[in-house]
Amino acid sequence: MESFVNETLVRGLMHENPATYEYTWLVQVVWMVTLAFLAGTFGAVISGIYTWTERRMAGRIQSRIGPNRVGPAGFLQWIVDAVKLLLKEDLTPKDADPILFKIAPYFVFLGFVMTFVALPFSASFVAADLNVGIFYILAITALVVVGVLMSGWASNSKWALFGGIRSAAQVVSYEIPAGLSLLVPVMMAGTLSTQGLIQFQGGPQDGAWWQVGGWFWNWTAFANPMAFVAFFIFFIASLAEGNRTPFDLPEAESELVAGFFTEYSGMRFAVFTLVEFGNIWVMSALAVILFLGGWEIPGVSHAQIAASPWYGYSLISGGIFVLKTLLMSLVVMWIRWTLPRIRVDQMMNICWKYLVPISMVLVVLTAANELLMAWASPLVLSLLHIVFFAMAGLLPAVLFFKQTFKNIRLMGDRVDLSNW
Amino acid sequence: MSATQEYVQNIRDTVTSFWHGMSITLSHMFRRPMTVQYPDRVDVPVRDTLPPRYRGFLEMDSAICTLCQACERACPIACIAIEIEKDPANPKQRIMTRFDIDAAKCMYCGLCVEQCPTGALQHTREFEGTMVNIANLTFRFVDPTKPVTAYKLPKGAESYPRRMLGEIVQQQMRAWDAPPPPFIPEEPAPAVAAAPAKAEEKAQ
Numbered sequence: 001m002e003s004f005v006n007e008t009l010v011r012g013l014m015h016e017n018p019a020t021y022e023y024t025w026l027v028q029v030v031w032m033v034t035l036a037f038l039a040g041t042f043g044a045v046i047s048g049i050y051t052w053t054e055r056r057m058a059g060r061i062q063s064r065i066g067p068n069r070v071g072p073a074g075f076l077q078w079i080v081d082a083v084k085l086l087l088k089e090d091l092t093p094k095d096a097d098p099i100l101f102k103i104a105p106y107f108v109f110l111g112f113v114m115t116f117v118a119l120p121f122s123a124s125f126v127a128a129d130l131n132v133g134i135f136y137i138l139a140i141t142a143l144v145v146v147g148v149l150m151s152g153w154a155s156n157s158k159w160a161l162f163g164g165i166r167s168a169a170q171v172v173s174y175e176i177p178a179g180l181s182l183l184v185p186v187m188m189a190g191t192l193s194t195q196g197l198i199q200f201q202g203g204p205q206d207g208a209w210w211q212v213g214g215w216f217w218n219w220t221a222f223a224n225p226m227a228f229v230a231f232f233i234f235f236i237a238s239l240a241e242g243n244r245t246p247f248d249l250p251e252a253e254s255e256l257v258a259g260f261f262t263e264y265s266g267m268r269f270a271v272f273t274l275v276e277f278g279n280i281w282v283m284s285a286l287a288v289i290l291f292l293g294g295w296e297i298p299g300v301s302h303a304q305i306a307a308s309p310w311y312g313y314s315l316i317s318g319g320i321f322v323l324k325t326l327l328m329s330l331v332v333m334w335i336r337w338t339l340p341r342i343r344v345d346q347m348m349n350i351c352w353k354y355l356v357p358i359s360m361v362l363v364v365l366t367a368a369n370e371l372l373m374a375w376a377s378p379l380v381l382s383l384l385h386i387v388f389f390a391m392a393g394l395l396p397a398v399l400f401f402k403q404t405f406k407n408i409r410l411m412g413d414r415v416d417l418s419n420w
Numbered sequence: 421m422s423a424t425q426e427y428v429q430n431i432r433d434t435v436t437s438f439w440h441g442m443s444i445t446l447s448h449m450f451r452r453p454m455t456v457q458y459p460d461r462v463d464v465p466v467r468d469t470l471p472p473r474y475r476g477f478l479e480m481d482s483a484i485c486t487l488c489q490a491c492e493r494a495c496p497i498a499c500i501a502i503e504i505e506k507d508p509a510n511p512k513q514r515i516m517t518r519f520d521i522d523a524a525k526c527m528y529c530g531l532c533v534e535q536c537p538t539g540a541l542q543h544t545r546e547f548e549g550t551m552v553n554i555a556n557l558t559f560r561f562v563d564p565t566k567p568v569t570a571y572k573l574p575k576g577a578e579s580y581p582r583r584m585l586g587e588i589v590q591q592q593m594r595a596w597d598a599p600p601p602p603f604i605p606e607e608p609a610p611a612v613a614a615a616p617a618k619a620e621e622k623a624q
Contacts, residue, residue, distance in 0.1 A: 061445045065455045338445040339438075354431065400443060407447035416452040 036127040039116035047278035048078040054277070054333045061337040088266035093156065096263060100154035105264070105271040107147030112275040114140045115282050120194050122295050122318030123305045133194035134186065137286065138179060141241060144275065145171045148250065148260050151272075155263040163259025167250035170347060171241050177355035178237035184230035184359075184366045185220045185290045198294030204378035205301045211378065214296025214320065216393060217385035221291035224373075226366045228392050231291040233359050238286060240347070242279035245336040249344060251276075284328035288321065292328070295321035459548070467545045467586075475528040475543040478521045479589045480561040484580045485540045487516055487570040491532035499525035500532060507567070515567035523549060524557040538571065539579075544586040546593065559592055 010016050010027055052067065052075060059066025067074035092101055117140075118133040120126035130136050145168055152164015186192055189200035203211045203218040216222060221231040240247035251259030261272040288294055295317035297305070305313040342350070373381065408415060421429070458466060470476075492500045503518035533541055551557050562568050571580075 057449075060449045060453065063448055063451065063454045065453045065457070334442065334445060334449075338441045353427075400439070403439070403443045404447045404450070407444055408450060411447070411451075413451050415450045417450065418452060 032127055035125065036117055039119065039121070039127050040113045042121075043113055043116050043278045043281065044274060046281050047274045047276075048082060049075075050277040050280055050329065050333075051081065051273070052078045053329070054336070057330065057333045058337050061334070082270065085270040086267055088269075090266040090268060091263075093263050095156045097154040097156065100150050101263075102268075104147045104151035104154060105268045107150060108144050108275050109147075109271050111141055111143030111145075111147060112278050112282065114143070118194055119282070119285050120198065120289065120295065120321070122314055122321055123195075123302075124314045125318055126195060129193055129195045131196075132192045134182060134192050134197065134286075134290070137194075137282075138175070138182070141282070142171070142175065144279075151264070152260040155260070157263050159256045159258075159262045160260050163250045163252075163256050163262070166252075166344065167243065167260060169344075170243070170247060170249060173348065173351045174237045174240040174247075174355075177233055177351060177359045178241060180356065180359035180363055181230040181233040181237065182290060183363050184227050187363070187366050187370060188220060188223065188227065194289050194294075198289055198296060199302060201293045202296045202302055203382065205303065207378055207382065209299045211382045213298045213300045214293040215298045216293075217382065217389040218296065219291060219293040219389075222389040222393050223385055224366075224369055224388065225392070226362045226369060227291065228388075230359065230362050230366075231287070233355050233362070234290065235283075235287055236350075237355060238283040239332065239335065240351070242283045243276060244280070244283075244332060246339040246342050247347060248341055249347060252341060254341075280329045280332050281325060284325045284332060285321075287328055288324045292324055294324075467547070470545045470547075472545075473543075474545045474547075475530055476546045477523050477544050477549065477559065477589050478526060478532070478541060479544045479559075479586065480519055480521070480541045481583045481588065482516070482519065482540070482562055482568040484538045484571045484582055485516065485519070485568060486538055486573065487514055487568075488537060490535035490537070491541050494531040494535040496529065496531065497525060497527060499523075499527075507569075513569060515569055516562055517564045517567045518560075519562040519568075520558050520560050522558045524551075524554050538573070539582060540571075542582075542585060544589050546586055546589050549593070551596065556596055559589065561588065 010021055010024055014021070014027075016024075055077070056066040056068075056074065058064075067077040070076045070080050092098055115137045117127045118130050118136050120129070148167045148171075149164045152160045152162075152167070155161070185197060185200075189197050191197060191200070197220075201218050201220055202213055203215065205212060211218075220227050222228065243250050249259075250256075251261070256262065261269055264272060297313060297317055297320060300313055305317060308314060376384070405415070456462060467476075487504055489502055489504070492498075492502045499522040501518060501520040501522075502516065504514055504516050507513035507515045528543070530543060533543060536542070549557055573580075
């Protein structure tokens with residue numbers, strides 16, 4: 001990104017030498033702020049779009065249709081909802097702590113939107129490629145808990161307080177398996193930077209066409225069994241951190257009205273909802289960055305991406321990243337409409353008795369594996385990855401879709417994508 | 421079962437239940453939703469899918485009404501209003517000047533239909549009577565300016581010539597949706613513009 005600012009902006013647009021021009025730093029800061037603003041805006045828009053996607057998806061899963069009247073396929077529904085929420089009265093309960101109650105949504109929103117600083121979108125589009133990127137994201141998402149606890153306490157309502165306390169317990173617990181399973185790709189790649197973690201999944205750069213770039217077998221998830229299991233643990237833990245079903249205990253609408261944001265209305269309520277849905281993007285993007293190959297293009301090396309103009313491979317890489325993340329978000333929603341909510345004690349059981357010990361074992365095994373596989377040449381490694389991908393990725397996928405179509409047949413139905 | 425076995429069994433149960441549960445929900449994604457998008461996105465009007473003995477709005481065909489008033493007497497809530505008087509031109513002739521059914525009051529019991537000797541009064545399958553003003557829900561089957569005389573039953577007849585069921589009600593319901601007459605009567609066209617028009621008429 002620095003080279004982009006230096007070469008394209010300073011040299012190309014301003015006709016200055018970036019090495020001697022005294023305002024190069026300013027151009028870089030302005031560019032970073034612009035990118036961060038774009039990324040943050042994207043976060044707000046995508047969470048709106050997710051509300052529509054989620055409702056449509058829930059509809060299909062429950063043999064309904066979902067909102068389909070406003071705009072093509074009901075797509076503009078989320079704008080209508082936002083306008084409605086903007087026009088609602090912004091109430092503060094009489095016995096609430098007025099200051100804490102009012103600033104709590106900002107903390108939650110800040111914890112969400114700050115993650116976009118280090119979340120990459122393509123080979124060249126990242127607001128700041130921090131060398132501790134993934135650590136930063138993990139740390140900044142914890143800010144959401146502060147806002148949630150604050151809103152739970154300040155509302156002066158037992159439902160909100162229950163929700164806040166549950167959320168704190170849940171997020172703090174699940175940080176541990178998330179962090180431990182995240183160590184697996186970090187150890188394999190040897191970096192904490194989000195771009196570095198993605199570039200690690202580009203395969204051997206000087207290999208044949210089937211070795212280079214973001215082929216399935218180059219993804220961390222299919223590198224070895226440890227990483228494969230770590231992917232699922234990380235995914236489950238990030239579901240819990242994002243308060244998604246089946247871990248939506250903090251807002252459990254059948255028990256706690258709406259949990260920590262019971263007392264909120266109007267746009268403050270909308271901010272909580274925005275963060276909840278925006279977190280789908282964050283957790284899917286993290287899974288894609290760490291385990292599913294990020295923006296790597298199959299068959300294209302980093303040198304080729306760097307050499308192409310911004311509208312070339314760089315744009316394609318962005319498209320690949322967004323597509324993968326959207327597909328991953330669909331999986332998150334799909335899980336929500338499949339599984340019921342778990343109990344509080346079950347939630348703690350899963351974390352401390354299953355996810356934490358297993359991810360610890362995975363970290364040790366990965367370290368051993370890194371030492372063991374040091375002898376293997378890139379070619380042998382690529383072949384091993386392909387074999388493991390066929391076993392762990394392709395075979396289950398084929399079996400799963402066979403099972404799905406069998407389910408359709410067993411119900412005496414057929415594949416029919418009409419009636420939208 | 422030892423603790424280790426139970427631990428492994430729990431993990432296996434989780435994976436298999438995920439597998440089957442997710443597969444079932446995914447199978448619903450590929451199937452046609454059950455939703456019927458009433459009222460505007462249906463293949464056939466819902467009226468036509470209803471059973472023939474459905475009790476919708478009442479309809480009276482004045483052409484075969486015998487003026488017996490049995491329906492009015494049968495109605496438990498008096499939602500049928502009939503006015504019969506002597507024809508001023510021919511005092512032996514009885515004429516009906518009014519036959520109103522208040523569909524908003526009607527409870528669709530069907531007692532009046534059972535009393536009707538000719539089948540002039542029958543239930544239709546019309547039911548979509550959303551109104552701005554509830555008074556509009558009163559169906560008027562007789563135009564007071566064109567009074568109706570009694571229908572003479574032909575001897576030995578088993579059926580009587582009735583208009584198609586639902587035709588009259590539909591006609592009245594279309595009038596509900598029609599745009600209202602202009603509140604202010606249109607101003608007469610200025611004389612200058614009117615003159616050439618008259619000239620044209622004369623030429624034709």
